[in-house]
Amino acid sequence: MVQDFAYFERGIDRISRQLPGMPRDRVVLNRLFFSVFKELDELYNRHLEEHGLNTSSFLAMVMLISCEENRLNPRDLSNALVASRTNVTRLTDELVGAGWVARNPSIEDRRRVDLSLTAAGRELILGVLPKVWLLIERQWADFSADEIVAFDLLLRKMQRSLSRIKDA
Amino acid sequence: MVQDFAYFERGIDRISRQLPGMPRDRVVLNRLFFSVFKELDELYNRHLEEHGLNTSSFLAMVMLISCEENRLNPRDLSNALVASRTNVTRLTDELVGAGWVARNPSIEDRRRVDLSLTAAGRELILGVLPKVWLLIERQWADFSADEIVAFDLLLRKMQRSLSRIKDA
DNA sequence: ATAAAATAATTACATTTGTAATTATTCCAT
DNA sequence: ATGGAATAATTACAAATGTAATTATTTTAT
Secondary structure: OOOOHHHHHHHHHHHHHHOOOOOHHHHHHHHHHHHHHHHHHHHHHHHHHHHOOOHHHHHHHHHHHHOOOOOEOHHHHHHHHOOOHHHHHHHHHHHHHOOOEEEEEOOOOOOOEEEEEOHHHHHHHHHHHHHHHHHHHHHOOOOOHHHHHHHHHHHHHHHHHHHHHHHO | OOOOHHHHHHHHHHHHHHOOOOOHHHHHHHHHHHHHHHHHHHHHHHHHHHHOOOHHHHHHHHHHHHOOOOOEOHHHHHHHHOOOHHHHHHHHHHHHHOOOEEEEEOOOOOOOEEEEEOHHHHHHHHHHHHHHHHHHHHHOOOOOHHHHHHHHHHHHHHHHHHHHHHHO
16 A cells, blocks of 8 residues: 555665666655655644644744744745745735734834734634644654654754755 | 744744743754755755656656556555645646656546556656756765664654554 | 445645745945 | 845735545445
């Protein structure tokens, strides 16, 4: 069956036989990474749905409750979400429409817009966060403290590698 | 600035002060995972673009060249890509339109459709794979063999954990 | 044998995301 | 001080993805 990863590995080996030079272990790693991410995103979207959120709007609200001045520009959100500015504009429209976020012209720079949580938005995200944390704890329940640390280091290393390739 | 992860960690700590009970290390891990994935997806999309592909259509073609009988049903692709059947229908329309994939009614079960690569599709993917492998090698160049193995094991563990939560 | 349930793919429609062009403002080099 | 370049956000539009309903076929329980 498709769901277990051995299926993919057999496929990868079939390609390897048709075309030499495959860095097999790293090809497997990337494939794993993609499929695990999709499952992860799906899981959190499913749990956030009942609160009218998805992983993007949730992260946007989290960025807003966690930022220094309690306000953030669309540009910052775009970086934080690794999403286009366009999409952030639309997302913001949505959150403003729901009454969770306020848009205010920036005082220092009139090109800018300051986004901040409304009282309702703050209340929502403070209610959702503990539920998300419970899910996170279930998700990582089988991992030892050492494994968590190791995973963290590997992801950061991967991040550095990706940004180096990007800049090159 | 937003791009380095310390920025997120300071935000995470600000939340922690507003709301107790956060499993900090694992929250950081999930955030890292999301942001690394987005960067990864972006990188590969950028490199695949010149061949008229993106990560989805590329993986679809890879599944087709790597499958046992050289044919696959839309259903299988949907599982492999962790994408909706609808999206696979559209994706297939696209690949068929480009002349890379053929749609044939299945002999055993007339509800089904067999998808397979055309000669042009096969040629395309055999040309693209080596380039993708070069990128993969750059991406993982800094990782030792041990790190690759460790990462692989952690991702598989994560996959099992996610599928356990899904089934529950 | 046959009717209900299950399965496969697709269609119609909505949502999410992105690229390119536009508008407004600020920065910077003369 | 001022005109060109850079930056911020948005708008118009296109591409990618998803949900629910529909059609065709097969499986299964009587």
